[in-house]
Amino acid sequence: MQEDFDDAPARKRTHNLAHDLVTKLTQSILLGQMLPGDKLPSENAIVLEYGVSRTVVREAISKLQASGLVETRHGIGTFVIERAPEQGLRLNVDTALGVRSILELRLGLETQAAALAALRRTDQQLAQMREALDDYQRLLANNDSCVEADRRFHLLIAEATGNVCFTDIMQHLGNAMIPRTRLNAVERGAADLSKLGQLANLEHEAILNAIKRQDADAARAAMWLHLTNSRDRFLADRG
Secondary structure (H helix, E strand, O other): OHHHHHHHHHHHHHHHHHHHHHHHHHHHHHOOOOOOOOEOOOHHHHHHHHOOOHHHHHHHHHHHHHOOOEEEEOOOEEEEOOOOOOOOOOOOOOOHHHHHHHHHHHHHHHHHHHHHHHHHOOHHHHHHHHHHHHHHHHHHHOOOOOHHHHHHHHHHHHHHOOOHHHHHHHHHHHHHHOHHHHOOHHHHOOOOHHHHHHHHHHHHHHHHHHHHHOOHHHHHHHHHHHHHHHHHHHHHHOO
């Protein structure tokens, strides 16, 4: 019986290491760094890259399989698979009412995500957020679409919560989370999307700075301000 108690800390550590590895591999898949059909590195390669045991790697792969992210083909390897579309969630994002509804949903979802990200983010995740905003600013300066960088920044915040439910919902929303993508030429009229992008960029920086300081309240407030302003700007553009 004593041996069971003695083994408990080791089992807990293995479980925690596996959880961390699952989080890292899930991020690579959800952010598109590994695409459907891509083969995961070998067990030995993962052991060397992440400095974990084979037991940890096997537990992590098992969890990824249970999540429907990968499949193992015996004698060949483990591959990322196409995720089946969710059948239970239906969101109408093709109308102005739909865009406003999505923004209202995001107000509840992403304000909490920003607060959790401030508390749980890693230095690597912070660096990735910085890179996303640097890309955003570069694209904006060249008058190119910065929707992908915008979406990536918000998705990285969801990922930094360590709670895959946030990431799943944000992934489901896709580019619909960015109001500018829902405006066609007629609806846009004379609206200056570059100016809107610059305003959003200032708000993004405030969010990132709060997350960097690990100030959950400030991150929550900065995200709330950004999303309420995004909603107001969208409605104002439609007259």
